[in-house]
Amino acid sequence: MARITERSQRGGHSGVSIEDVAAAAGVSTATVSRAVRGLPRVSPATREKILEVAGALGYVASSSASGLATGRTKTIGVLAPFVSRWFFSKAIEGADRELHARQYNLSLFNLGGHGSHRERLFSKTMVYKQIDALLVLCMALTPDELDHLQKIDIPLIVVGGHVEECAYIGIDDYAASSTAVRHLIDLGHRDIALLHGDDETDLNFDVPRVRILAFKEVMAEAGLPIRPEWDEWGDFTVRSGQEAFRRLWERPGAKPTAIFCASDEMAMGVIFEAARAGVCVPQDLSVVGIDDHDFADAMGLTTVRQRPDEQAELATKMLLDELNGVAGAVRSAVAPHQLIVRRTTAAPPS
Amino acid sequence: MARITERSQRGGHSGVSIEDVAAAAGVSTATVSRAVRGLPRVSPATREKILEVAGALGYVASSSASGLATGRTKTIGVLAPFVSRWFFSKAIEGADRELHARQYNLSLFNLGGHGSHRERLFSKTMVYKQIDALLVLCMALTPDELDHLQKIDIPLIVVGGHVEECAYIGIDDYAASSTAVRHLIDLGHRDIALLHGDDETDLNFDVPRVRILAFKEVMAEAGLPIRPEWDEWGDFTVRSGQEAFRRLWERPGAKPTAIFCASDEMAMGVIFEAARAGVCVPQDLSVVGIDDHDFADAMGLTTVRQRPDEQAELATKMLLDELNGVAGAVRSAVAPHQLIVRRTTAAPPS
DNA sequence: TTGTAAGCGTTATCAT
DNA sequence: ATGATAACGCTTACAA
Numbered sequence: 112m113a114r115i116t117e118r119s120q121r122g123g124h125s126g127v128s129i130e131d132v133a134a135a136a137g138v139s140t141a142t143v144s145r146a147v148r149g150l151p152r153v154s155p156a157t158r159e160k161i162l163e164v165a166g167a168l169g170y171v172a173s174s175s176a177s178g179l180a181t182g183r184t185k186t187i188g189v190l191a192p193f194v195s196r197w198f199f200s201k202a203i204e205g206a207d208r209e210l211h212a213r214q215y216n217l218s219l220f221n222l223g224g225h226g227s228h229r230e231r232l233f234s235k236t237m238v239y240k241q242i243d244a245l246l247v248l249c250m251a252l253t254p255d256e257l258d259h260l261q262k263i264d265i266p267l268i269v270v271g272g273h274v275e276e277c278a279y280i281g282i283d284d285y286a287a288s289s290t291a292v293r294h295l296i297d298l299g300h301r302d303i304a305l306l307h308g309d310d311e312t313d314l315n316f317d318v319p320r321v322r323i324l325a326f327k328e329v330m331a332e333a334g335l336p337i338r339p340e341w342d343e344w345g346d347f348t349v350r351s352g353q354e355a356f357r358r359l360w361e362r363p364g365a366k367p368t369a370i371f372c373a374s375d376e377m378a379m380g381v382i383f384e385a386a387r388a389g390v391c392v393p394q395d396l397s398v399v400g401i402d403d404h405d406f407a408d409a410m411g412l413t414t415v416r417q418r419p420d421e422q423a424e425l426a427t428k429m430l431l432d433e434l435n436g437v438a439g440a441v442r443s444a445v446a447p448h449q450l451i452v453r454r455t456t457a458a459p460p461s
Numbered sequence: 462m463a464r465i466t467e468r469s470q471r472g473g474h475s476g477v478s479i480e481d482v483a484a485a486a487g488v489s490t491a492t493v494s495r496a497v498r499g500l501p502r503v504s505p506a507t508r509e510k511i512l513e514v515a516g517a518l519g520y521v522a523s524s525s526a527s528g529l530a531t532g533r534t535k536t537i538g539v540l541a542p543f544v545s546r547w548f549f550s551k552a553i554e555g556a557d558r559e560l561h562a563r564q565y566n567l568s569l570f571n572l573g574g575h576g577s578h579r580e581r582l583f584s585k586t587m588v589y590k591q592i593d594a595l596l597v598l599c600m601a602l603t604p605d606e607l608d609h610l611q612k613i614d615i616p617l618i619v620v621g622g623h624v625e626e627c628a629y630i631g632i633d634d635y636a637a638s639s640t641a642v643r644h645l646i647d648l649g650h651r652d653i654a655l656l657h658g659d660d661e662t663d664l665n666f667d668v669p670r671v672r673i674l675a676f677k678e679v680m681a682e683a684g685l686p687i688r689p690e691w692d693e694w695g696d697f698t699v700r701s702g703q704e705a706f707r708r709l710w711e712r713p714g715a716k717p718t719a720i721f722c723a724s725d726e727m728a729m730g731v732i733f734e735a736a737r738a739g740v741c742v743p744q745d746l747s748v749v750g751i752d753d754h755d756f757a758d759a760m761g762l763t764t765v766r767q768r769p770d771e772q773a774e775l776a777t778k779m780l781l782d783e784l785n786g787v788a789g790a791v792r793s794a795v796a797p798h799q800l801i802v803r804r805t806t807a808a809p810p811s
Numbered sequence: 812t813t814g815t816a817a818g819c820g821t822t823a824t825c826a827t
Numbered sequence: 828a829t830g831a832t833a834a835c836g837c838t839t840a841c842a843a
Contacts, residue, residue: 128820139830144822154828169612174591175534176820178525179835186568194554195755200545207544207571216591217569218536221557241524241566262519349759383759405545406756409699409733478836489814494838504812526836529819815842820835827830 127168136164147172186216187430188242192250194221196347197376197404198419202248202270205420209427218242222250239263244430246270246423247277249318266433268426268441271419272318278443280426284318287415287448288325288371291399294413294450295369296333299458300397303330304341304367306355306377322373322401341367345377352380360388368459369397375404375414382410382455393457403451411454422446477518486514497522536566537780538592542600544571546697547726547754548769552598552620555770559777568592572600589613594780596620596773597627599668616783616791618776621769622668628793630776634668637765637798638675638721641749644763644800645719646683649808650747653680654691654717656705656727672723672751691717695727702730710738718809719747725754725764732760732805743807753801761804772796 132147133140138157146153146161147170153161164170178184189206191199203219210217218241238245245260249271252260257274260267269279295303305326308319330337343359345351352372360366372378378400382392390396400407403416425444432440482497483490488507495503496511497520503511514520528534539556541549553569560567568591588595595610599621602610607625610617619629645653655676658669680687693709695701702722710716722728728750732742740746750757753766775794782790 130820140821141823141831142829145829148822152828157828171589173529173820175525175528176835177822179523179529179837180820180822182835184525194544194557195547195550197545200550203569204544204571207569211570219553219557219567219569220561221554223558239521349756353759379756380759383756383761387761406699406729406733409703409730411733411737479838480836490837491815491839492813495813498838502812507812523836526819527838529821530836530838532819813843815840817838817840819838822833822835824833825831827828 127170129170129172132161132165132168132170135168136161183243183434184216184241185214186218186242187244187246187427188218188220188238189246189248190220190222190238190250191248192222194219197402198271199248202419202423205418205423206246206427208420209424209431213431215243215431243434244268246426246430247274248423249281266430266441268430270422270426278429278441280422280429280444280446281318282417282422282446282448284321285325287401287417288322288373289329290448290450291401291415292326292329292371293333294452294456295371295397295399296329296335298369298397298456300369301335302338302341302365302367302369302459303335304343304359304370305337306343306345306352306370306372306381308373308377309344309346309351319373326371338367340364345373345380347374347376349376349380349383352377352382353384354380356381356384356388360390367396369399369456372398372400375400375402375407375412378412378414378455379404379406379410382412392455395460397456397459399456407451408453413453413456414451416449416451417446477520479520479522482511482515482518482520485518486511533593533784534566534591535564536568536592537594537596537777538568538570538588539596539598540570540572540588540600541598542572544569547752548621549598552769552773555768555773556596556777558770559774559781563781565593565781593784594618596776596780597624598773599631616780618780618791620772620776628779628791630772630779630794630796631668632767632772632796632798634671635675637751637767638672638723639679640798640800641751641765642676642679642721643683644802644806645721645747645749646679646685648719648747648806650719651685651809652688652691652715652717652719653685654693654709654720655687656693656695656702656720656722656731658723658727659694659696659701669723676721688717690714695723695730697724697726699726699730699733702727703734704730706731706734706738710740717746719749719806722748722750725750725752725757725762728762728764728805729754729756729760732762742805745810747806747809749806757801758803763803763806764801766799766801767796 129140129143133143138161142153142157143161146158147165187210189203193199194203207217220238244266247269252274267277269277271281273279307323327337340362343355345355370381372381378398381398385392385396392398400412400414403414407414429441479490479493483493488511492503492507493511496508497515537560539553543549544553557567570588594616597619602624617627619627621631623629657673677687690712693705695705720731722731728748731748735742735746742748750762750764753764757764779791
């Protein structure tokens, strides 16, 4: 009682508890709890009064307290190797949309690509017991990490790439890549270079491999040669695209008339650098990417569109459904992709 | 006791509590608590044993429980109008770095630009009582929202723009803009267009205004005319830069020889569209932006660099220091900027 | 150095 | 429909 008074005198707002509301409304805390959560077994009159009092007092439940009582934190974790790259920022946006629409919080864990503070995150208190479910964005997990997550035993889903034994949402990378390469071939290209993603780094795991495979098989299918000296790699960034182009053009010998890039950012790097080198796109060189990055339209980049935000949104929905008791809500699904032909691809010079 | 056994049989890992550890180590929960948190008053031997047991059991404290007990959630909230735009994603990255390095969690709230689910976020349970401090990224707050935040009474800081009565970290927008415009003037330009940020939208609040002001004053100072028909606006996106360029070039009459853009993304839009229109940059048109976006280097964009990640990192540090008892740790500070001359600016055509 | 026990603010189970 | 009351798992005086 003394405490309640103290608080009221202090100016209220800061620490009004359910008890304060109960006292002010002349009911028990149990009733307040039901009322504010919209649960049944509260008479309309009581509910109204409680809501009014609660509003006036600026009451909002302590998440720690209800978390303790219910065992659920109402927040889901999002694990990402980067946040400022297109795919990831879009995915985060999508997850956030769904999460906040359903009154959940989003706890972001940026692993920073190459296992920097990575170990700490997994083995320590962080992820664990702070979240009800986990959304993993496009990154490989070590067996250890996987094991750890398994033990935590919370709903888990990965977006944008396959992880063994985990449900995942993503496009059909093989089909998407094939589409892009075939587009080039249909245009009449025979000398096609490949700019694939880095295989050494841990992120994007087998996504790069699948894209490489698709390229090779489609080329072979069409009876076209695959030249090792036209097989370049990058790490999905613009800069690596620039560097790849430079290496390609500095090397003596014939030049390709087209290049298939495993991501739009790399494709853009190629285009920027081609412009500097006086190589005209698409007259001298056709460029196709994958993603449909925000800038792709402005640059006229031909690409295969995917929507990471929608993928993440769907994944989040599944997680939340699972948490709400829908058993089996979390399941793998393949997201759509679509070839978008713009101005960086054309028939090869004759 | 019965419960402990049940749990152990269930497979352990999922719900080991401090009591389980205490029992297994033959000490009290108080001692375990001290030991795992590295507090003094625990003999080396006991500590070692406890840590060992805790490790074996896979114990990690429940954040809800300790949150309840201590009144601190160990998470700070980050409010952003967007997450997939350069400034914001970089800032989030910076905040995350500092936060996770100091064992804090980052709870992300994406307000989505124009007050969409915005009201809900502020007036409801979300932000409130879930976080120990708040980092606001470059957005205006309504008086209501401000009032609300004031009442919550947690450390607050804003990055990337001024909000009344709040500590903020950001570059000196006036100086940065002046530098950019002066660069153009020094190059010999007299016919300079302005592509400023949208004033109507709520984000970036007075940042646009300051940049406009700087442009006008520097122009006036140099005795240069400001033509209303060369005063275009955008919303900081590439697309809006493209549209602005189109409007500028479709309009009959003389064309500027240079354009000062209030952001790199808009500058890029201008450049892309100029290329399509056959206008050569920088021969026909010099373009300067602000930001030093990830793509700026690849495109050769002359710009004024700022580092949102470092700004957010500093802001976060201040917040954390304040939480750790350093009174007055949260204070306004101006972040550095630097003119980076690249290849989109040159002397005007003679 | 270590233990006891009283909170912390909710939720949930039973009664009533 | 409403109210006691026992958890929930941890922290923290205060004792020992």
